Every structure is written in C-alpha cells, then in structure tokens.
Amino acid sequence: xxxxxxxxxxxxxxxxxxxxxxxxxxxxxxxxxxxxxxxxxxxxxxxxxxxxxxxxxxxxxxxxxxxxxxxxxxxxxxxxxxxxxxxxxxxxxxxxxxxxxxxxxxxxxxxxx
Amino acid sequence: xxxxxxxxxxxxxxxxxxxxxxxxxxxxxxxxxxxxxxxxxxxxxxxxxxxxxxxxxxxxxxxxxxxxxxxxxxxxxxxxxxxxxxxxxxxxxxxxxxxxxxxxxxxxxxxxxxxxxxxxxxxxxxxxxxxxxxxxxxxxxxxxxxxxxxxxxxxxxxxxxxxxxxxxxxxxxxxxxxxxxxxxxxxxxxxxxxxxxxxxxxxxxxxxxxxxxxxxxxxxxxxxxxxxxxxxxxxxxxxxxxxxxxxxxxxxxxxxxxxxxxxxxxxxxxxxxxxxxxxxxxxxxxxxxxxxxxxxxxxxxxxxxxxxxxxxxxxxxxxxxxxxxxxxxxxxxxxxxxxxxxxxxxxxxxxxxxxxxxxxxxxxxxxxxxxxxxxxxxxxxxxxxxxxxxx
Numbered sequence: 001x002x003x004x005x006x007x008x009x010x011x012x013x014x015x016x017x018x019x020x021x022x023x024x025x026x027x028x029x030x031x032x033x034x035x036x037x038x039x040x041x042x043x044x045x046x047x048x049x050x051x052x053x054x055x056x057x058x059x060x061x062x063x064x065x066x067x068x069x070x071x072x073x074x075x076x077x078x079x080x081x082x083x084x085x086x087x088x089x090x091x092x093x094x095x096x097x098x099x100x101x102x103x104x105x106x107x108x109x110x111x112x113x
Numbered sequence: 114x115x116x117x118x119x120x121x122x123x124x125x126x127x128x129x130x131x132x133x134x135x136x137x138x139x140x141x142x143x144x145x146x147x148x149x150x151x152x153x154x155x156x157x158x159x160x161x162x163x164x165x166x167x168x169x170x171x172x173x174x175x176x177x178x179x180x181x182x183x184x185x186x187x188x189x190x191x192x193x194x195x196x197x198x199x200x201x202x203x204x205x206x207x208x209x210x211x212x213x214x215x216x217x218x219x220x221x222x223x224x225x226x227x228x229x230x231x232x233x234x235x236x237x238x239x240x241x242x243x244x245x246x247x248x249x250x251x252x253x254x255x256x257x258x259x260x261x262x263x264x265x266x267x268x269x270x271x272x273x274x275x276x277x278x279x280x281x282x283x284x285x286x287x288x289x290x291x292x293x294x295x296x297x298x299x300x301x302x303x304x305x306x307x308x309x310x311x312x313x314x315x316x317x318x319x320x321x322x323x324x325x326x327x328x329x330x331x332x333x334x335x336x337x338x339x340x341x342x343x344x345x346x347x348x349x350x351x352x353x354x355x356x357x358x359x360x361x362x363x364x365x366x367x368x369x370x371x372x373x374x375x376x377x378x379x380x381x382x383x384x385x386x387x388x389x390x391x392x393x394x395x396x397x398x399x400x401x402x403x404x405x406x407x408x409x410x411x412x413x414x415x416x417x418x419x420x421x422x423x424x425x426x427x428x429x430x431x432x433x434x435x436x437x438x439x440x441x442x443x444x445x446x447x448x449x450x451x452x453x454x455x456x457x458x459x460x461x462x463x464x465x466x467x468x469x470x471x472x473x474x475x476x477x478x479x480x481x482x483x484x485x486x487x488x489x490x491x492x493x494x495x496x497x498x499x500x501x502x503x504x
Contacts, residue, residue: 083266084214084264084266085265088216
C-alpha cells in the first residue's frame, strides 16, 4: 500500500497548554519526522496576510486573513505517512501540540481508486 | 465480515459480498442441507465473491495482486476460519478499534460499532436513536468515508497507545448501554448489544482490568431491567424494586467479571469502582440491608479518580442511607451549586427530605422536581410521590 500525504496545520489554541513537555522543533524535525516530513515552514503573522478574490472579473485584494478568528495558523508541515495513526503519532510530538493545536488533513490526490 | 474487510481493505465491497453469501445460503441450504460449518461456508463464499469482483475490476490490477499477496500472508485457508477462534477474534478486535477510533465523530463511532461489530441493521440503529433511516445511513457513510479518506487502518494499536485506545472502545460500549438504559424495546436491544460487546472486549483483551470492570458494571445494571418498571409501566426506584425480579445468573456473571478485574492486581479504575458499587446493591437483600458504608467508600475513591458533581450527588444519597437523611442533605447542599442545570437535583433533595420526615419541604421539592423532570416516566413517578404525601 502506498503512503498517504497529510497537511499539518500548526495553529494557536484559545485554551493554550503550558507546553512544558514540548521538545525542540529541530529535534522534532530530525528525530521524530526524519524522511516522513516532506517540507514545512513557519508563517508570518496574520497582520502580514493578504486575501484575494475575483468577482465579475475584478481582482479584490484585502488586508488580513480569509477568516476572522481568535486562532491563527502559525505554520505547516507536509507529512508522508503509512496511515492516520502514524501521522497522529508524529503530530502529537510537535512542540506546538503541547501549547496550541494541530489539524491533520489528508491530501485529496492520495485517495485510492 | 471483519476478515474480509482486512483482506479487501474495502468496507462496501466486504459488506456486499457478505450480503451476497447470505442470499446464496438462503437459496441453497434448504435444498442442499446446511453445511457442517455454516460460518466457514459463508466466509469462503464471501471471499470467493470478493475475488470475483476484484478480478472484474480490471483497472485495479494492482489491488488484485495485493489481495493475493495479503491472502497468502494471512496464511489460514478461509475454509478453516473458526468463528470463535483467535483468528476471527483478532479481526473483530481490529474492527472494534477502527470503529471506535477517536478521529471519528462520536455518533459515527456508536453507529459503526453497532452496524459492523454488532451486526444491527441500519433500520434498527436508526430507530434506537430516533432518527430516520436516511439520516443514520448518512452518518454511517460519513464515518466510513473518513476511514477511507484519512486512512484509518484496521489494526490493533501499538502497545504504548493500547490503554488510551481501549478506553475509547469502552467509552463507546458504555455510551451504547446508556442510550438503551430504561427505554422501550428498541433501547433494550442497545443495552443487550452493549453487554454482548463488553463480553467480547473482555474476552479479547483479558489482561485489561477495566474491560472486565465495565462488563461487570453493565451486567449488574442490566440484571435489574425487568424490575425497573411495574406492570403498568411505572418506574420503580431501586430501593422499592422486587429483588426476586433481578436476573441472578447475570449478577453471578457480573461478580465473576468483577473478581477477574480485581485479580489483575491493578489499582481500581472508574469502571471497576462503579461495578463495586453496583455489586454491593446487587448482592444486598434489601435497600436497608445494603452495605452503605462500602458504597460511600467506593464513591469517595471514585471521586478521587474522577472529580464530578454527579458522582458527588450519588455519594450524598448513599451518605443519607449510611448516616441519616440530614447528612445526605448537607452533602447535597455542598454540591448543588455546581449542578444548577442537572434535572435530578430537586428529585434527590425531595427523596432525602421525605426520608427525613420533612413532608412539607419534600412536597415543595417534588413540585420543583416535576418541573425539571427529564422524561414522562420520571414525571409520573414524582406525581405518585406527591399523591402519597398529600393523600
């Protein structure tokens, strides 16, 4: 069975944890992920975000994120895993999982059939 | 079914093939006679059907190769599959862990467990949860889609995750029981099914004490089912139930399960402690002759593990029996402000006031309780209490 790609959104949480058991991000990348992490990065804050829509042929550009929310995305990683349990295992060791929260979304293109 | 899902990795295909095998059996067995091992016959027929279907899906050549490889790897010929043997049991266990995966919505976990592990029909599950068949079908479909799309695999979790994931399985079984507790015939079916599931989990994970603890708890509670309502359909509180109407065989099985849980030597978990309390009730000759000191001690232990105002409320009632109703009322007053929305608080207060002989206050509390009552059956019982006090 081929592997499955997951987008990992690393986000803040309105009820943050203390993060005291969090490991260093460098250790997470090298020791926890290894080849399972294809890429990833931190993102600049939402104050640097730009949102684009095209309506009736007109490009509408606005300052800020696409959704007003108390939580925002801090960064992302793309994982290549055998199954969801493996992705959960890796995500649970990300330092931000101990303070914020992480959302895993499977890639559409990896669906079988 | 479980072994077929494992081999084909396709829930819909597995289900279609099992259905097809059952239909063939209905046509052939009356003429040919029932085979020596009907379960093995069905399994083999369903497996052959799955192979046929996959073979016809030419575009999925890779999948066929994979299926052949996996069938080889499983090593046991389908015809020798023993429905009560370990191979089949392991498949049911994998299926349980998958159906109860915490990444699925809770309602979906419950429905999927009843459907694929319990074998209930969509119609039966829909009726038990008072939703339409179409709604329940959608719920099942969404859960199955997530299993496929997010790739939740049919496996028993790694040892370091087993305790967590078993707790998730037990929670689903307990939820199924509570959905069926004290309801009509559809709900009874759920309670029965949850007892069967708890037996299965305890048999498949014998070293996990909480599995035995949950089984014991469900058996003690289910043993009282016949005594819980009178012939007129009126609820009968436990203190007034005819204890000869309790299912003694089920209580004996519960006591054996509780002994197994204790025998693991692990510190008692929440299910075992609740089972200990239920066992004290189940073995007492009457409400007055119950070991209330033991009940209060078990609630104290449970509160240390799981601080909860609802448990504290139950403890207050037990304290009312152990010492005096006034002591129960005092304990109730301490937790009542944390339970402002809990509909049973006025009823519990009314009951304790009645035991204390404070009839006027009890009457006022019963009127309050009727306002808050959760079901018509509760309301009828409370009305009877008011009639007793005023009559």
